[in-house]
Amino acid sequence: MGLDIRTIYMMNAVVYLMLHGIIWVSLARYKNRVVTLWSVWGMVSAAGVVLLGSEGLVPDWVVAVFGQVLMAAGNFGRQYAMRSIAGNPSVRWLWRQGLSNLAYLALNGTLFFSGADRAQMMVVFFAFYAINCIDYFFAGRAIARRRGSPGARSVQWSGLVFSGTLSVKCLSVGLGWGAQDLYDPSWDQVVLFTGQFLAISLVNFGFMQIQIDQFQQERVKTELALAVQRDRAVLAERNSLDLTQLLREREEIVRRLTLSNKSAGMGALVSGIAHEINQPLTTMVLKTELIETYLRDGQPETVEVRGLCEQIRKDTHRAAGMIKTLRNMFASPGARTERLDFAGLLRDVVGMVRSHADRQGIAVTLKVPQQLWFWGDATKLQQVVLNLLNNAIQAFATKDVLQPSIVLNCQLVEGWVELQVQDNGCGIDVAAQDDVFALFKSPRSHGMGVGLWLSQSVVQDHGGTIEFTSTPGQGTVFVLRLPVRDSGAQIS
Structure with missing residues (x-):
């Protein structure tokens, strides 16, 4: 028939190399493991076909051993890559294909070396x-079910063409109807190589189509994911603006509640504050009258007059200090962080409530260092301490205590400023303890339910915590903890 079968074997190898090389180069930018496996093992198959076409040019045992091993390995590698598209190949498949290939190679070697x-x-x-190549049909069917790519149909047809033409060649040789030697020209050789060229083209084009479809689907998914992320970013930005507005509104509510709570808290202390301010003013009037008496009688006692003037100056400073403390407590509660002496702040607030507590027979004890410097909002922290002291004083309104007392103990503990406000009053009812910090809920019938909620908000804004323990009938301890931060608290 004029066919040069050896040349056709080499052409077959070139087709293998070209198609698998084109796939590798074309899809290299995706850096896909399956593409690499398919291309590399396809080239291994091409090397096996080259050896099959080299009989007479190389020793027969090289063709029978290395040619068969390369073809079996290349075919198994490509089947593994194809199966991987639909998911990782099962262990059962790996064992079946691996053992069948090893069994064939062992049988082929036995026949060759026994002179068959x-x-x-x-x-x-x-x-x-x-039999082996029909696996391409089943692999294509699995891919079609999982991914629905049109390329899967080409893979299925390639498996049928591979298996069909190889079966025709097997029968023709076995029944003596075709070429009895590898390189004999015959009609069955035409069928074989036509089927091989067609099947190789179908399986490679199918593989490429499947991969391109997969990459396109992944690209679409990525673009959709990016679109969703963009939408979420826009929504997050919108929500951020809404949240900013809500925070501003919350800040305004806190500001108004602070002013309201200050007014309510100071109401009970007005008489005591009036007494504290009236005391130095009365003393100043008396001392001024005494100086006038000295001057009117013409008996200027220089030493005594100077002493009286010094006392007047001290009383004036005392009254001015009280007024300054009041002005600070009623200042606008806008955020203003500054370096403050927390010990001095506690002394000022205790000084405001001491007269009120003394009239009710309540002993107020303050245990603080001489100075305790850290960063915070003095106005808001004054309000917190005032709330805690007012609550402690009110704890004695419904209970007769032999020696009512309130103890404030402040110290620096492991990087935290810790203030304990302890009283031996009526305590907080167990049923009401869960709502102590809730807004508009108060354990007292006449309470507003604002003070402790506001105190907690202020403390949390400072990065701190406020907790309490209470035993009904025995008393309550509030523990306020504020972080030192990196400013470095100084204690002396």
Whole structure:
């Protein structure tokens, strides 16, 4: 028939190399493991086909051993890559395909080295691959079910063409109807190589189509994910603006409640504050009258007059200090962080409530260092301490205590400023303890339910905590903890 079968084998190898090389180069930018496996093992198959076409040019045992091993390995590698598209190949498949390939290679080697007939070895060769290559059909079907790519149909047809043409070749050799030697020209060789070229093209184009479809689907998913992320970013920005507005409104509510709570808290202390301010003013009037008496009688006692003037100056400073403290407590509660002496702040607030507590027979004890410097909002922290002291004083309104007392103990503990406000009053009812910090809920019938909620908000804004323990009938301890931060608290 004028066919040069050896040349056709080499052409077949070139087709293998070209198609797998094109796939590798074209899809290299995706850096896909399956593409690499397919391309590399396709080239291994091409090397095996080259050896099959080199009989007479190389020793027969090289063709029988290395040619068969390369073809089996290349075909198994490509089947593994194809199966991987639909998911990781099952262990059962790996064992079946691996053992069948090893069994074939062992049988082929046994036949060759035992001197078996060439036609017999060809029947075994074509029969094995006719059965083995039908796996492409099943792999294509699995891919079609999982991904629905049009390329899967090409893979299925390639499996049928591979298996069909190899079966024809196997039967023709076995029944003596075709070429009995590997390179004999015959009609069955035409069928074989036509089927091979067609099947190789179908399986490679199908593989490429599947991969391109997969990459396109992943690209679409990525673009959709990016679109969702953009939408979420826009929504987050809108929510951020809404949250900013809500925070401003919350800040305004806190500001108004602070002013309201200050007014309510100071109401009970007005008489005591009036007494504290009236005391130095009365003393100043008396001392001024005494100085006038000295001057009117013409008996200027220089030493005594100077002493009286010094006392007047001290009383004036005392009254001015009280007024300054009041002005600070009623200042606008806008955020103003500054370096403050927390010990001095406690002394000022205790000084405001002491007269009120003394009139009710309540002993107020303050245990603080001489100075305790850290960063915070003095006005808001004054309000917190005032709330805690007012609550402690009110704890004695419904209970007669032999020695009512309030103890404030402030110290620096492991990087935290810790203030304990302890009283031995009526305590907080167990049923009301869960709502102590709730807004508009108060354990007292006449309470507003604002002070402790506001105190907690202020403390949390400073990064601190406020907790309490209370035993009904025995008293309550509030513990306020504020972080030192990196400013470095100084204690002396």
